[in-house]
Amino acid sequence: METVLVIGGGGREHAIVRALADDAEVYALSSNRNPGIDALAAGMEIADGTDTDAVVDYAEEIGADAAVVGPESALAAGVADALDDAGVFTFGPTAEAARIETDKAYQREFMAENDIPGTPGFETFDAADAAADYVESIDDDVAVKPAGLTGGKGVRVTGDQVSHAEAAAYVRESGHDEWVIEERLVGEEFTVQAFVADGVVRPTPAVQDHKRAYEGDEGPNTGGMGSYSDAGPTLPFMTEADYLAAVDVLDATVEALPAYTGVLYGQFMLTAEGPKVVEFNARFGDPEAMNVLPVMETPLLDVVTAARDGDTLPEPTFENRATVCKYAVPAGYPTDPESGAEIEVDESTVAAAAEAGGGDALLFYASVDAREDGLFTTTSRSFAVVGVAADIPTAEAIAADALDAAGDGLRVREDVGTEELVQSRVAHMASLRD
Ligand code: AMP
Ligand code: GLY
Numbered sequence: 001m002e003t004v005l006v007i008g009g010g011g012r013e014h015a016i017v018r019a020l021a022d023d024a025e026v027y028a029l030s031s032n033r034n035p036g037i038d039a040l041a042a043g044m045e046i047a048d049g050t051d052t053d054a055v056v057d058y059a060e061e062i063g064a065d066a067a068v069v070g071p072e073s074a075l076a077a078g079v080a081d082a083l084d085d086a087g088v089f090t091f092g093p094t095a096e097a098a099r100i101e102t103d104k105a106y107q108r109e110f111m112a113e114n115d116i117p118g119t120p121g122f123e124t125f126d127a128a129d130a131a132a133d134y135v136e137s138i139d140d141d142v143a144v145k146p147a148g149l150t151g152g153k154g155v156r157v158t159g160d161q162v163s164h165a166e167a168a169a170y171v172r173e174s175g176h177d178e179w180v181i182e183e184r185l186v187g188e189e190f191t192v193q194a195f196v197a198d199g200v201v202r203p204t205p206a207v208q209d210h211k212r213a214y215e216g217d218e219g220p221n222t223g224g225m226g227s228y229s230d231a232g233p234t235l236p237f238m239t240e241a242d243y244l245a246a247v248d249v250l251d252a253t254v255e256a257l258p259a260y261t262g263v264l265y266g267q268f269m270l271t272a273e274g275p276k277v278v279e280f281n282a283r284f285g286d287p288e289a290m291n292v293l294p295v296m297e298t299p300l301l302d303v304v305t306a307a308r309d310g311d312t313l314p315e316p317t318f319e320n321r322a323t324v325c326k327y328a329v330p331a332g333y334p335t336d337p338e339s340g341a342e343i344e345v346d347e348s349t350v351a352a353a354a355e356a357g358g359g360d361a362l363l364f365y366a367s368v369d370a371r372e373d374g375l376f377t378t379t380s381r382s383f384a385v386v387g388v389a390a391d392i393p394t395a396e397a398i399a400a401d402a403l404d405a406a407g408d409g410l411r412v413r414e415d416v417g418t419e420e421l422v423q424s425r426v427a428h429m430a431s432l433r434d
Helices: 011-021 035-040 052-062 072-076 079-085 104-113 128-137 164-173 240-256 288-295 300-309 347-357 392-405 419-433
Strands: 002-007 024-030 043-046 066-069 122-125 142-146 179-183 188-197 200-203 212-214 218-221 226-229 262-271 274-281 322-330 360-365 368-371 374-377 383-389 410-412
Touching: 002 011, 002 052, 002 300, 011 024, 011 035, 011 288, 011 300, 011 360, 024 035, 024 052, 035 360, 035 368, 043 052, 052 079, 066 079, 066 300, 072 079, 104 122, 104 179, 104 274, 122 128, 128 142, 128 164, 128 179, 142 164, 188 240, 188 288, 188 300, 188 419, 200 240, 226 288, 226 392, 240 262, 240 274, 288 322, 288 360, 288 383, 322 392, 347 360, 347 383, 347 392, 360 392, 383 392, 392 419
Parallel strands: 002 024, 002 066, 024 043
Antiparallel strands: 122 179, 142 179, 188 200, 188 262, 212 218, 226 322, 262 274, 322 383, 322 410, 360 383, 368 374
C-alpha cells in the first residue's frame, strides 16, 4: 500500500483522508486532533502545518510515498517545495505557483497578462492611502481586497455590504499595504475545482458555497457556512455552457501556469455576461471538498499517483447524486468565536438521518480538538454534515436531520440547500439575464 501524508485538520482534510483511506495508508499532520481523521489515519502528528521542518521530519519518519496539502497557509509557507526537495511527491503547488491564490495583486495581473477569460476590471495599489483615495474618487461599485491571505474574510463590497466611504475607511484602517480594487461583479457565485498535473485539467462538478455568516446571506463573510452540488456537473441556476465557460477559464490558467500541480479552485460569479473570476485558490475548497469527494467514483489515490508518476491524470467520474453540506460553527463565529467550549456530537443521529431520508449522510469533523477530557471548539468551524441523495431537496432534508447531532453552543445556517434558497438563486439569475 502507498503511504500518503495529508496536511491539515479541518473538514476538507477529513474528506480528503476519507477519500484516500480505503486505498492507502494515510497519516495526518495538523495542529488540532480532528477525531474523524484520527479514526481513519494510521498515525497523526500534532504540529503546525506551516512548519516545513516538522512536516518533512514526519514525512520521512512515516516513509511517505506522496503528500496532499489541504490549507493554503501550508502552501504559502513552502511545504510542497520542502517535501519535493526531500523527495516526497506533493499533490499541491509550490509556493511560487500558489501565488495564484496567496497574492491577489499577482493573480489579477497574471490574468490580464495572459488574457484569461472572465478577468474583471481591476487596479492594484501598494499603499493603503492611494487605494482608499481611489475608492473615494469613483462612482462605480467595487470590491476592495487586501492582496494577501485573509481566510476569506478580508473583502468588502460597496453597494452590498458597505458604502464607498466605509470601504475607504476600512482600507485605511485595516493595516494592509497592498490592495486590489476591482469591479463589483453581480450574479450568482459558484466554484469549480479541478485536478491539475502536467498541464492536464480534470474538472469536478460545480458547487455553490455560502460565505455569509447568517441566513439570507446576511452578516460578515466566513470561511463558508455550507454548500450544495447537483446530480451532474452544473447547478440549477446555470447552463452547461456556463459550466464549460468556467472550465475554459481553468484550462487557460493552467496553460499559462504549466508547472502547476494539485487542485486549482476557480471561484466564479455567473454574471449576465457569463462567468467572471472572483478568485483562484490553490487547493480544495472548504466546504466544497466535502461535496465533490464523497461522490467521486475514481479513487483520489489514482489521481495523486498518476500526477506523481507522470501518467496522464485519469478522467474522474462522479455518481449522479446531489450533495448538501452544512457546517456547525462555534457561537460568535466568525467575528468573536468562542474557542475552548466543550461540545458534543451525536454520531448516531447522522446514521439515523440517512436511513430516514433515503440517501447517505456523512459527518466531517473540522477544527475541533479531541482531548482526553472531551471535544472542544477552536476559533474556526466545528463540524459539517453532508446529505447525499438523488436530488438537492432530498439531500438537504438528510443534512438538516443530521444536524441534530449538534449539541448546545453551536450555530448553523439552516437555509443552505433548501428549495426556497435554491429557487431564489434560479430567479435571481433569470432576472439578471432578462
Ligand atoms: P475572496 O476572498 O476573493 O473569495 O472574496 C470573498 C467574497 O467576496 C467572495 O466570495 C464574493 O462573495 C465577494 N467578492 C469578491 N470579489 C468580488 C467582486 N469583484 N465582486 C463582487 N463580490 C466579490
Ligand atoms: N469555500 C471557500 C474556500 O475554501 O476558500
